[in-house]
Amino acid sequence: MRYISTRGEAPALGFEDVLLTGLAPDGGLYVPETLPHFSLEEIRSWRGLPYTELAFNIMYPFVEEAIPEADFRQMLDETYSVFAHKAVAPLVQLDTNEWVMELFRGPTLAFKDFALQLLGRLLDYVLEKRGQHAVILGATSGDTGSAAIEGCRQCEHVDIFILHPYERVSEVQRRQMTTVQGDNIHNIAVRGNFDDCQRMVKESFSDQSFLEGKARLAAVNSINWARIMAQIVYYFHASLALGGPDRSMAFSVPTGNFGDIFAGYLAQKMGLPVSQLVIATNRNDILHRFMSGNKYEQHTLEHTLSPSMDIMVSSNFERLLFDLHGRDGQAVKELLENAAKGPVSIADYRWKRARKLFDSAAVDDAMTCATIREVYQQNEYLLDPHTAIGVRAARTCRRDEQIPMITLGTAHPAKFPDAIAESGLAVKPDLPAHMAELFERKERYTVLDNDRDGVQSFIAKHWKNA
Numbered sequence: 001m002r003y004i005s006t007r008g009e010a011p012a013l014g015f016e017d018v019l020l021t022g023l024a025p026d027g028g029l030y031v032p033e034t035l036p037h038f039s040l041e042e043i044r045s046w047r048g049l050p051y052t053e054l055a056f057n058i059m060y061p062f063v064e065e066a067i068p069e070a071d072f073r074q075m076l077d078e079t080y081s082v083f084a085h086k087a088v089a090p091l092v093q094l095d096t097n098e099w100v101m102e103l104f105r106g107p108t109l110a111f112k113d114f115a116l117q118l119l120g121r122l123l124d125y126v127l128e129k130r131g132q133h134a135v136i137l138g139a140t141s142g143d144t145g146s147a148a149i150e151g152c153r154q155c156e157h158v159d160i161f162i163l164h165p166y167e168r169v170s171e172v173q174r175r176q177m178t179t180v181q182g183d184n185i186h187n188i189a190v191r192g193n194f195d196d197c198q199r200m201v202k203e204s205f206s207d208q209s210f211l212e213g214k215a216r217l218a219a220v221n222s223i224n225w226a227r228i229m230a231q232i233v234y235y236f237h238a239s240l241a242l243g244g245p246d247r248s249m250a251f252s253v254p255t256g257n258f259g260d261i262f263a264g265y266l267a268q269k270m271g272l273p274v275s276q277l278v279i280a281t282n283r284n285d286i287l288h289r290f291m292s293g294n295k296y297e298q299h300t301l302e303h304t305l306s307p308s309m310d311i312m313v314s315s316n317f318e319r320l321l322f323d324l325h326g327r328d329g330q331a332v333k334e335l336l337e338n339a340a341k342g343p344v345s346i347a348d349y350r351w352k353r354a355r356k357l358f359d360s361a362a363v364d365d366a367m368t369c370a371t372i373r374e375v376y377q378q379n380e381y382l383l384d385p386h387t388a389i390g391v392r393a394a395r396t397c398r399r400d401e402q403i404p405m406i407t408l409g410t411a412h413p414a415k416f417p418d419a420i421a422e423s424g425l426a427v428k429p430d431l432p433a434h435m436a437e438l439f440e441r442k443e444r445y446t447v448l449d450n451d452r453d454g455v456q457s458f459i460a461k462h463w464k465n466a
């Protein structure tokens with residue numbers, strides 16, 4: 001399978017190169033040139049399969065040129081055996097035909113483990129084969145950093161450096177990053193804010209001379225195709241558990257960067273009957289404003305109780321725009337260049353095509369807390385603030401009561417105790433048993449000044465072969 005850029009100018013790549021690259025050189029994102037398509041009969045035959053076998057059937061067409069079957073099976077077994085639930089992505093019923101799919105049973109208690117546990121193993125495999133070493137560099141305000149570190153802890157050919165703003169991430173989030181032991185894991189607390197960290201990462205990618213050509217930087221943010229690929233699987237998994245593909249499903253997805261929900265869109269294109277996808281955002285609602293009014297316009301960043309969805313632009317949305325424009329890279333390029341300058345719209349018939357599948361809702365902090373309370377009172381079930389936004393949006397946008405509505409549960413409530421407290425409930429979410437000793441584990445991180453050159457020389461000095 002070949003991968004092409006959404007801006008139409010970069011050369012097509014194979015899976016290995018797509019895995020090791022971030023943005024395409026033309027500024028676009030990579031997407032598969034063609035998608036595999038599964039018949040209803042084939043999908044039906046997967047009923048009752050363990051998660052890893054289903055994952056193999058769905059993902060193998062994307063990687064087959066790079067990885068032999070047996071190796072990929074083994075990688076998937078290792079990836080999903082670290083999850084603390086045998087079903088990997090269990091479903092919890094909230095009401096008649098209403099469900100939450102718990103995607104937070106992985107090592108860092110958020111759905112990002114589904115992709116990053118696999119990504120670490122894929123990178124190590126490909127680098128071993130090529131005799132190369134990679135330096136991963138990323139900035140985090142919370143979830144991505146810990147999931148990426150956990151995903152790379154067993155890698156032999158990867159060093160990972162994660163920058164976080166010193167004293168500005170929650171204690172649970174910091175400890176999830178800094179208590180992971182390994183010579184290849186480097187946590188840097190920068191005396192600055194998240195934007196400072198992100199700027200340093202960006203500048204380091206555009207000028208990598210500080211590594212003196214001895215290693216290359218790799219990205220693990222949600223524009224990496226392999227992350228999207230791994231997320232397609234659980235849409236099939238939920239559907240098969242609830243009577244699919246012989247009935248169609250609706251999904252509600254808490255989203256910021258449009259990564260998780262784009263995977264649901266691909267599941268539908270690959271043959272899974274999906275009748276509705278609900279985009280659930282917080283007050284950073286650029287996606288909701290587009291879906292409800294065909295206007296794509298950047299606003300200022302708002303800090304909310306659901307920090308993992310606090311974004312201004314939605315990077316993966318470009319992948320949907322590419323399809324909506326008949327895969328015309330030039331048109332996407334023009335649209336996004338204009339979007340950087342001011343509000344843009346797309347042709348009405350293209351927008352209406354998107355609206356056939358997508359609905360959206362924006363949920364503010366007060367409504368998020370009200371939903372956490374409501375579901376706890378109805379079910380004695382505690383939602384994290386991101387999942388609560390998904391449930392609220394699902395209940396607002398539902399089109400057909402006969403169709404199962406599945407909200408993606410993106411994080412465990414113990415990760416976001418502040419939101420639970422703010423909701424006024426007198427319950428305190430406990431960390432799961434396997435993480436109970438998080439507060440006793442030894443932490444390891446380096447505090448550095450808010451200075452790019454200092455951070456870069458730290459990296460140059462501390463990666464394995466330096």
Ligand SMILES: *Cc1c(COP(=O)(O)O)cnc(C)c1O
Nearest residue numbers: 143255256257259260308410411
């Ligand atoms: C990252 C994250 C999201 C948003 O994911 P997208 O890739 O933007 O769709 C939602 N909830 C939680 C808990 C997250 O960590």
